[in-house]
Amino acid sequence: MQCPYCGKEMRYGVIQSPHEISWKPEKGKIFASSQFSKGAIILSEFSFLKGSCVEAYCCDDCMKIIIDYGDRKISE
Ligand SMILES: [Zn+2]
Structure with a gap:
């Protein structure tokens, strides 16, 4: 994948966590599942x-x- 900022080839890798990994519009309780x-x-x-x-x-x-x-799901 090429970097959309500078155009150079990006390095592939993974992000690992012992917990769920999610993006959300605002901070929530740290141990609460983002499904809610x-x-x-x-x-x-x-x-x-x-x-x-x-x-x-x-x-x-x-x-x-x-x-x-x-296509991972976005909670409503
Ligand atoms: Zn870049």
Whole structure:
């Protein structure tokens, strides 16, 4: 993937967490599942055995990370 800021090739990698990984419009309670947060995007649901993992691309020059969440569900 090419960086949308500088156009250079980005490095592929993953973001891992022992907890659910999600994006949400505002901060919520840290242990609450984002499934109950309006407008939240679950990037990786929590798995007890595997933890959470999401693929991401990194640009070292721009210090940006791009996460593709594909067709994962957006909570209402
Ligand atoms: Zn860049």
